[in-house]
Amino acid sequence: MAGDSTAQPRAAARREPAPGRLPAEVTSFVGRRQELAELARLLAAARLVTVTGPGGVGKSRLALRAAARAAGAFPDGTWLVEIAPVQDRLLLGHAVLEALRLTDGTARPPLDVLTEHLAGRRMLIVLDGCEHLVDACAELADTLLRALPGLRVLATSRAALRASGEHLLILAPLPVGPVGPGTLPDAVQLFADRARAVLPSFEVTTASADGIAQLCRRLDGIPLAVELAAGRLRALSVEQIDARLNDRFRLLTGGARTALPRHQTLRTTIGWSHELCTVQERLLWARLSVFAGSFDLEAAEYVCAGEGIEPDDLLDLLSELINKSVVLRVEASCDPRPEDGNTCGVRFRLLDTLREYGLQWLRAAGEEQRLLRRHRDWYLGVATWGEVEWFGPRQAETAERTELAHPNLRAALEFCLAEPGEEQLALLLAGTLWFYWVGCGHLGEGRHWLDRALALDPEPTEARAKALWVTGYMATLQGDLLTARPALEECRRQALDTGDDRALAYAVHRQGCAALIGDEPARAAELFEEALWHYRTIGELNSNVLMAMFELGIAYLFQGDQESGEFWLGQVRELCEEHGEQWAYAYGLYALGYSHWMDGEVRLARARARESVRLNHLFHDLLGIVLAIDLLALLETEPTGPGRPGDLREARVLQGAAHRIWQAVGKPFFGSRTFNGPHRRCEERARAGLTEQEFTEYFDRGARLDLDAAVRRALGGDGRAGGPGALPGPRPVPPAPQPSPARNS
Template identity: 70%
Template sequence: MAQQSTLRRGNLPAELTSFIGRHAELAALAALLTGPRLVTVTGPGGVGKTRLALRAAATAAEDAYLVEIGELQDPLLLGHAVLEALGLTDGTARPPLEVLVEQLDGRRLLLVLDGCEHLVAACAELAGTLLRALPGLRVLATSREALRIGGEHLLPVVPLPVTAPPGTLPAAVRLFCDRAAAVLPGFEPRGERQRAEVGTLCRRLDGIPLALELAAGRLRSLSVGQIALRLDDRFELLTDGDRGALPRHRTLRTAIGWSHELCTMQERLLWARLSVFAGSFDLEAAEHICAGDGIEADEVVDLLRELVAKSVLLREEYAGAVRYRLLDTLRDYGAGWLRGSGAEYGLRRRHRDWYLGLASWGEVEWFGPRQAETAERTALAHSNLRAALEFCLGEPGEEQVALLLAGTLWYFWVGCGHLGEGRHWLERALALDRAPTAARAKALWVTGYTATLQGDRARAEPLLQECRSQALATGDDRALAYALHRLGCSALIGDEPARAAELFEQALRHYETAGELNSNVLMAMFELGLAQLFQGRVTEGEEYMARVREICEEHGEQWAYAYGLYARAYSQWLVGEARQARAFARESVRLHYGFRDLVGLVLGLELLALLEADRGELVEARVLQGAAHRIWQAVGVPLFGSADFNAPHHECARRARAGLSEQEFRAAFERGARLELAQAVHRALDRAAELPTERDDDGDGESDCVLLDRVSGLGRHQA
């Protein structure tokens, strides 16, 4: 299932190797984290800043969240990355910093900004803004340079000690031996000579952890003495005689360069090619992008294994699948070789093509039983999709591909809670190329769609009208269908249900002419049904709901199905069938929560609040309304500012005000507004499940449990 939209209790990764040394630094950092609210761990690349920060964060009093800054290129995406790391979803058009300040108000947490040096100004602005606005926040940053803002306390990290009192082993030696044992099982220095060689090697490498790990990776083919000797021979060669470089920088360059030199030609070639990836990647991506011109596709898996053994690559497991990652320092080194080879542009195009293919396949699979897997796969590729978009937007001649990629990812931007970031990429792409192509038409309607969901109709309408005009001028019936459809959405939230219904009907005719059938078409049917319900035409609305349900069940579609369930719940409430309305609304909330779609989720929550009022549970109804109000702040204007969408909310509030004292009315709402998303959803679902199991109010012979099972069947069958 897709990631859930809730403020998780920390997201720090599990440690994959033992933590050695750094007791003094760890104690100092722990002490700092109880006092100053901004601490920056500084030091050269490879010295262990990240590992120290993560170990300290794991023992901090506050919940800790890691934001990997090294994967970002665009400083404008920094706020979006923080929201994503925190598990927060925001669908508004507001700046991410404003959203963060609002959603984190009153919370106590530790934010770990890792690898700030290449975006130091943006990180400094973000940290300063958040710290001024949020007294319960602490920031722990790692960077090769300070952020240089008020209140910052620095903890410089130096390499591990290479000497120790008699009878004890220096931390650098213990680290080397630990990593060596992972490469050469049973490794342990024996005898004075071998212990002296290990000590010499660790001193030669200045105790830099990354250099020690790289050297340990050579032990399968060389002895400790051979490693030390060859490092001596290569020191000047591999630093290009740069005597002006800091000694520790030269040492690390030597260690990386020598590790690179001792790789086979194919391993070096793959290392360079892997530098095009941002974040993690899987075997299939590496085979497609990096094979050819000296590397066969079936050789990639063995080469990856060798690079892992040499500590060049990190191997990670996620949901039972293996993924790989290059450390930033090693990626930079590989990228230098790739640039020098003259092959960088071609490799980045192949990288772009692979992730365009991933997005295109995701768009296809979004209409089917694998929506949850598609959401997860796209989320894992998020960093690389960003890199592909940056490439398209930065290279002349790639503008149309940028439009296509940004538009194709509509399902991720809309269905998985990334409206703000999606609009960022779409607006940038639209500004670069105004040629009336199919790619631009798609980007226009997708941007208009995201703006509509954000409540920004002033921006949405011109974009959708441009898409409509272009489609008419070029004879693009598919683009015309999408433009009319999304104009209908704008009319629907603008309290023009009759005009909306007319636009949806036109869109459905053009969809049929174009042979289009997907989740968007189902949403047009759902929205047409809702427009009919808003006009009091319950029978007509139910007909469209039945059609949506039929197609969803045929294809295993769940996202549009969840919206259809909301409309059915609303319809059942209109005709007085509260029990069925509650079952449909509950399942709609459950599915939307899994997809991280706050728009659909909060609509269902509002309806469940009204159904609580129907049962006479007025306090609980106001609690749920308070929870919904908090969620709307992350979506946009509550209930789109629409009188039609607001009708259940106002009816619920009217009943609650009539049956509660003013103090009870306000206190219940405020209690709900303090609930985090996960708490609100679980409360709503648990309350909705508290139904009599034997009663059959409508006389159809179907118990509440049977009804709930039937409604939930599709989601469970396809999970």
């Protein structure tokens, strides 16, 4: 042979990869500044980074933008590997070879070929859309990263890869609010940008901004949903799109033909996530759709376990749904309860879009009514236990926990009102929540639910009696005596007819409140004394009883009998300190401040009133806040010492701030001349000492303050209670044994 030419296997045609090129962007990139910065930081620090989040949230777009920005750090290129078209895990390695423009005709495993060809290179590979082959992608990434020290991998997936060394960036939807002068949320900007592609003349105006923001909120700020909605502007207005969102999966279709199939409609985007779930995960997804807003693990276990889901399996299933970006983990700030290990710190929620999809499956399975009843039962328990714990050292925690449950309490009330046979439970639930309606600034909403429930069922039950006195109480606080008095009289008559001593005590008590704001302090005192006798007879002691003592003290003060008034206010303070009660204590401080003002003890009166503001602000009790701020306004007009006159301008600022808060409560000072007395005196002093311009100007300044700013102003401008002379709250006491729910009032 002329030369020894040994035949080589026909393999590994070496075609060195040229520096990779990412696809060019064809639409503008909106928002995500913080996320891009965080992703850049992660790529600099970690070799495997996965961007996770629900379908349509923009994971791919963010990853490609970040990869393009990081390209300078990778001399051998940044490469995109689209995983979505690959359905067989055995073809994954071949797909990577193809994306990197490497060819190999041998029978060697693709991973061996990749590690050989990429040895010594510094490059970034973007694995886009890994969720349906998550295990295979995790194995691929782990193998390549161990073999190739110059390689970094950026993945996008609805579920974490759970590979060694993985760092996660959890991508949330775009911000949807608030809309301010010259500032638009990212979701609104995205809508406007995509709308101009359909209607070149489209602009976001002052008049239309709020409507567009509302639409984006209903779409959860999901970029895909926002883009699909903007595409509907070819045929519909923003208002028409919003009106049709009840069937969002039918409305939001018509994505770009060149988009991946799973991104062409909202239904297929969410359906892609659904297909990635196991049968049990799908079942849990459907059952979780009965929750409105966030929920905790205990609620999910009670409502969703059983009949196909073992209680012991629920946590693992929930964790998988979180991992697949179906359920979002939400941090809440409620304090832990160390004696039983429970905490409000971790909660969960479904985006409305995912919730609606799950609800369709729940209905198809015929489970909706059963799950709604379990949901109703759980939140009736939340309300019942909240009422029990309202009297004691856990009041602030109870207020926050009930606030977190508020959307679900609304859903439970709506179910009871809409479902035949649930009327008594509607009355019970709405009445049991009196502590939340009154103590946490929701008088108007409480009236809404109670009015609807009372209209449905006139049967004279304990639940109706309770709903009647709670309605009368709240109507009184709103200054609506035309509603309050008939409701309380009906409650009293029913209690006498049925022998309901507890309802009788509450009816008489709240009739005393109506007399007090009706400027009949002597009659009010008689009724409060009678109510307290009833309370003692039945052994009742709770926040309502303490409020009866506070109100009796005020009734005596309004009659000029300070000795009797201060006796009852002292009783309130003593019992509050004994039981760790803060809500009634805050009202007692307001009344003591009023009494000190009557004695000319301005410094002590101011300290009491400021502490009342601070405590009421903990509960978001608007009524308690505004009463104390109005008293502080009067105190500003008092001299603070010889040659040290009061500050009339500050008094008008506080009056303006109080005026704004009253608008959210009801009639200022309940329409009562007696309660309005300090306000009138303050106004008269300010008018006498200020020019007309100053009188109006400083009031207007106060009226522009929001609630938090008004509270900071009342507390001395720094948000703390009053500096010198500030009073401590009630002494904490060890938690008492848990009372029985049977003692609910």
